[in-house]
Amino acid sequence: GAVVSQHPSWVICKSGTSVKIECRSLDFQATTMFWYRQFPKQSLMLMATSNEGSKATYEQGVEKDKFLINHASLTLSTLTVTSAHPEDSSFYICSARARTSGKEQFFGPGTRLTVL
Amino acid sequence: DAKTTQPTSMDCAEGRAANLPCNHSTISGNEYVYWYRQIHSQGPQYIIHGLKNNETNEMASLIITEDRKSSTLILPHATLRDTAVYYCIVRVGNTDKLIFGTGTRLQVFP
Helix, strand or coil: CCCCEECCEEEEEECCCCEEEEECCCCCCCEEEEEEECCCCCCEEEEEEEEEECCEEEECCCCCEEEEEEECCCEEEEEEEECCCCCHHHEEEEEEEEEECCCCEEEEECCCEEEE | CCCCCCCCEEEEEECCEEEEECCCCCCCCCEEEEEEEECCCCCCEEEEEECCCCCEECEEEEEECCCEEEEECCCCCCCCCCCEEEEEEECCCCCEECCCCCCCEEEEEE
């Protein structure tokens, strides 16, 4: 149990285009999902907290108009990188906390974004 | 900022116990300690968490000092597949936010 999936697993896009990444909790309902970014050889950096049915809360320094987050259901959150540029190339990882679980979060496998 | 400090890297012989230390001297009374690990190019994997009592599960044991200022993750019989970056994280207050530090790169060798 407690499986989180992400789609796509990798994506290559041209500069200026927008990319949508999906995060799904497959066997549980997630009231809260989190989005992280990880650059090569660095740790994960929390970008935003996404609560079902409400606006996401962004960490300091993260542009909410650039990284659009939608958490429309208890099993799906999406991150859209708008007008992507090469500096947005990174490993994007989501996590989810189950509605009825303890305190642990379960992470997706990540999405590698490369912007040319 | 992360509230934890960990050694940058550690080595462990296969079959031996791996003891990974973590300092969290500014931890508050209601903040949990979590351990995750990340194998290259994958999402982090949950290992264990605790508040003040020692914890054990099928993967590892977590020993938290009485003053809660440090903890140790113990992998009792390390295997080559345990080679990963191990993150010790203090969950932020009453939120669900996990702020990752730099972690310890554990290399298990034959």
